Amino acid sequence: xxYRETTQIRQRKQAxxxxxxxxxxxxxxxxxxxxxxxxxxxxxxxxxxxxxxxxFANKEALCSAVFEHATNIEVTQVQxxxxxxxxxxxxxxxxxxxxxxxxxxxxxxxxxxxxxEPVEPAVIxxxxxxxxxxxxxxxxxxxxxxxxxxxxxxxxxxxxxxxVGAIAEALIGPLAHQHELEPNSAILESVRFCLQAITxxxxxxx
Amino acid sequence: xxYRETTQIRQRKQAxxxxxxxxxxxxxxxxxxxxxxxxxxxxxxxxxxxxxxxxFANKEALCSAVFEHATNIEVTQVQxxxxxxxxxxxxxxxxxxxxxxxxxxxxxxxxxxxxxEPVEPAVIxxxxxxxxxxxxxxxxxxxxxxxxxxxxxxxxxxxxxxxVGAIAEALIGPLAHQHELEPNSAILESVRFCLQAITxxxxxxx
DNA sequence: CCAAAAAATGAATCATGGTTCACTTCTTGC
DNA sequence: GCAAGAAGTGAACCATGATTCATTTTTTGG
Numbered sequence: 001x002x003y004r005e006t007t008q009i010r011q012r013k014q015a016x017x018x019x020x021x022x023x024x025x026x027x028x029x030x031x032x033x034x035x036x037x038x039x040x041x042x043x044x045x046x047x048x049x050x051x052x053x054x055x056f057a058n059k060e061a062l063c064s065a066v067f068e069h070a071t072n073i074e075v076t077q078v079q080x081x082x083x084x085x086x087x088x089x090x091x092x093x094x095x096x097x098x099x100x101x102x103x104x105x106x107x108x109x110x111x112x113x114x115x116x117e118p119v120e121p122a123v124i125x126x127x128x129x130x131x132x133x134x135x136x137x138x139x140x141x142x143x144x145x146x147x148x149x150x151x152x153x154x155x156x157x158x159x160x161x162x163x164v165g166a167i168a169e170a171l172i173g174p175l176a177h178q179h180e181l182e183p184n185s186a187i188l189e190s191v192r193f194c195l196q197a198i199t200x201x202x203x204x205x206x
Numbered sequence: 207x208x209y210r211e212t213t214q215i216r217q218r219k220q221a222x223x224x225x226x227x228x229x230x231x232x233x234x235x236x237x238x239x240x241x242x243x244x245x246x247x248x249x250x251x252x253x254x255x256x257x258x259x260x261x262f263a264n265k266e267a268l269c270s271a272v273f274e275h276a277t278n279i280e281v282t283q284v285q286x287x288x289x290x291x292x293x294x295x296x297x298x299x300x301x302x303x304x305x306x307x308x309x310x311x312x313x314x315x316x317x318x319x320x321x322x323e324p325v326e327p328a329v330i331x332x333x334x335x336x337x338x339x340x341x342x343x344x345x346x347x348x349x350x351x352x353x354x355x356x357x358x359x360x361x362x363x364x365x366x367x368x369x370v371g372a373i374a375e376a377l378i379g380p381l382a383h384q385h386e387l388e389p390n391s392a393i394l395e396s397v398r399f400c401l402q403a404i405t406x407x408x409x410x411x412x
Numbered sequence: 413c414c415a416a417a418a419a420a421t422g423a424a425t426c427a428t429g430g431t432t433c434a435c436t437t438c439t440t441g442c
Numbered sequence: 443g444c445a446a447g448a449a450g451t452g453a454a455c456c457a458t459g460a461t462t463c464a465t466t467t468t469t470t471g472g
Contacts, residue, residue: 003419051421051422058460
């Protein structure tokens with residue numbers, strides 16, 4: 001008898017896989033999905049190109065995994081803000097949006113990659129899940145706000161998507177970096193924009 | 207003496223060029239920039255691949271031209287709504303947003319391509335111009351509204367970007383087609399969202 | 413140390429799709 | 443009709459970058 005997978009090896013393989021993912025995440029934030037190449041990722045990991053294929057069936061699978069990984073990190077952060085139990089809903093939403101915006105500004109290429117950059121179908125599928133998770137987070141909060149009457153009635157699904165879109169566009173769209181708006185005030189302004197959109201009772205208050 | 211460019215030829219060349227652009231526009235709305243291939247475009251035009259290169263230096267130049275072409279069409283439409291001189295500013299903005307949204311819904315792939323799909327640097331440059339034009343349209347209207355006091359004070363540049371982002375995301379983002387929201391109500395809702403965002407005087411009116 | 417089996421390697425291969433160019437066809441003025 | 447020159451052609455070429463696979467290196471239990 002001979003080779004048998006041992007705990008040591010299993011752990012090393014797991015470490016390698018995690019190492020690949022974390023290097024991929026760093027690369028993603030430098031070049032986006034479109035610039036993510038198997039060869040350069042391998043070099044970054046001190047591995048041969050072929051080795052990547054022992055851990056992921058193909059580039060698509062790898063990208064999906066990277067996507068999921070990044071997603072979990074982001075969603076968790078926002079989630080936390082939304083579930084602060086003692087605070088009123090509008091404040092929680094404002095905090096969540098601010099977190100979302102700050103993180104997006106800190107890693108704009110990643111944010112762009114998660115939100116909008118087009119990629120192969122498998123990653124698109126992953127992104128749809130990602131967006132759904134976000135949409136659900138905010139939509140749920142909005143609905144709770146409506147039922148508590150701290151928010152006016154509205155289509156929560158649509159509002160939550162518009163929230164994400166408004167922030168994404170204002171902060172990380174291709175145009176955003178042209179105008180040297182001070183980042184903090186940009187965040188404040190866009191959160192204000194969003195909050196007014198969902199809290200205002202009607203135009204007639206103009 | 208011999209060949210000399212004649213009016214007939216000049217016109218025919220112009221017609222060919224326009225034909226290429228219009229076919230490219232159709233293709234764009236089917237497959238986006240990423241799916242736009244020189245060979246298939248040529249076939250669609252009943253031309254040889256090489257011929258395209260007699261009209262455009264390379265794919266990048268062609269895409270830029272297509273982009274500009276599409277842009278002009280879109281911006282003109284929105285512009286019209288914003289410049290209706292007799293109507294109050296908020297109404298004009300609402301109409302402009304509605305036009306924007308309707309057109310985006312009618313040709314979602316094109317809208318996506320113009321707003322967000324990532325492409326080569328030259329097209330990105332064109333997109334930045336496109337967004338700037340939009341941003342300027344809305345920002346100008348918002349500023350006018352502020353000075354007329356039909357809108358509250360706000361960062362007009364940021365608001366106008368957020369407007370576009372909110373609508374784009376709500377209506378044409380990858381997630382949008384998942385939920386079978388009735389198109390008209392989606393437009394109404396997102397315009398309402400935007401309008402409240404820019405017209406609400408403060409949260410305190412909640 | 414050995415044989416078995418897996419893991420790692422990286423140069424060669426393949427696929428895609430833009431670009432070129434030698435050649436053919438068309439247009440023009442005489 | 444003809445020569446000059448442009449327009450049009452499309453198969454061959456090239457660049458990029460993912461994927462494969464024959465070979466080498468490691469690991470393991472005995």
